[in-house]
Amino acid sequence: MTSSPALGVSGLTVRYGDTTAVDSLDLSIPAGQTVALLGPNGAGKSTVVNAVLGLVPTAAGTVEVLGGRPRDAVRAGAVGAMLQHGGLPSEARVGEVLDLVRRSFPAPWPLEDLVATAGIEGLLARPVEALSGGQRQRVLLAVALAGAPPLLLLDEPTSAMDVEGRRSFWTTMRGLAARGHTIVFATHHLDEADAVADRVVVIADGRLVADGSAAQIKTGTAARTISFTAADDDPLDVLPGVTALDRRGDTVTLTTGDPETTLRALLVEGRRLPDLEVRGASLEDAVLSLTRPIGADR
Known part of the structure; x- marks a missing residue:
């Protein structure tokens, strides 16, 4: 028997007024894959991520996460997300934020392992306002992982990181993939996609225009x-x-x-x-x- 994909999108269409942001998109991602969503600004990448999280209404099509509805998967802690415009509560310390988020899930990621995996050792007592851009992204990763989600969605996750921070972040992602997590990320850093992704999905004008390994995408040009x-x-x-x-x-x-x-x-x-x-x-x-x-x- 074939198990359900981690993420299944069929005929997905999302409109903002008269503008079609995603146009009849089909996408199936098996569990354990690391998939890069690529395309120019306005291609529809972030809209796809938001639709998978149940954050935007769909005009047509279906989205299944781990065989069920997106909102059910999110509520169960089965999906973790780092969004472009994600934030952290002010006037709080990192440890307090993680404690609050972990209490929301029935089986949260053990704190010591979560801190080590996200690379935020030494930051638990630090005020959120005192974090650097790269540290903030690392804390947002810890928040996304707090429920021990099998599916992780990342939208421009390394945008505030320097070269060393990016390298360290993707080392962490490889470790998560080795543990069996499914990782879907949108990025403008194509070197990251080339180095990390098992599969590259190219979106243009809301449509899927290419789907394969990085080597296959390059060979087809x-x-x-x-x-x-x-x-x-x-x-x-x-x-x-x-x-x-x-x-x-x-x-x-x-x-x-x-x-x-x-x-x-x-x-x-x-x-x-x-x-x-x-x-x-x-x-x-x-x-x-x-x-x-x-x-x-x-």
């Missing part, structure tokens, strides 16, 4: 980049196959849909190409290619 050192006055953007040109100092990077034809054109008349490098598409290249025809932000 025909564009390649060719970089080398060249003089500023070289008219390289007119070469066959070239769709974009980027100059940084004396280094030129060409994006091309036909690298063989572009290289042949570059080599005509004995042109030298010092520091030549040809690369396949990065995840950023692939997502930009998939989402370029996007309308106005929502």
Whole structure:
């Protein structure tokens, strides 16, 4: 017998007035996967997360969390969430906040392990107002984990963190995934998605436009980049196959849909190409290619 997915979305449509933020979205996420939701601002990523949490009304479709209604899963502590605009109560200490939240669940995450997992050792006695941006995100993670949820939803979770904080945060996420937690996160840091996610879901204009591993998403993009050192006055953007040109100092990077034809054109008349490098598409290249025809932000 096949068990229910951790998250099942079928025909999900969400509208804000005359604007369709999510348009007939289908998505099934098995338990234990780490899934990145990618796309430009206004693509509908945050709306999907809010719909899964039961925070926005849906115009059509269904959402099932662990085989049941989202609100039931949230009330049972089966879903933890870090939202973009999440906050902490003022005039309280971190330990007081965690104690209040943990009391809301029938089987809360043991405090000592919760503190270690979220990486907030030494912060329990600290006033919420005295937290740095990265520390605040770590405390919000502890709040999200307080009910020991099998499903964790993260919306831009590392937005206030420095490089070291981001690295530490994703080490924590890998540990949670190894424990069997399902993790769904929306991010603009595509390097995080490439390094961490088992699966990448790309959303554009409220629709799912790509779904697969990061490697599959990159392989499905025909564009390649060719970089080398060249003089500023070289008219390289007119070469066959070239769709974009980027100059940084004396280094030129060409994006091309036909690298063989572009290289042949570059080599005509004995042109030298010092520091030549040809690369396949990065995840950023692939997502930009998939989402370029996007309308106005929502």
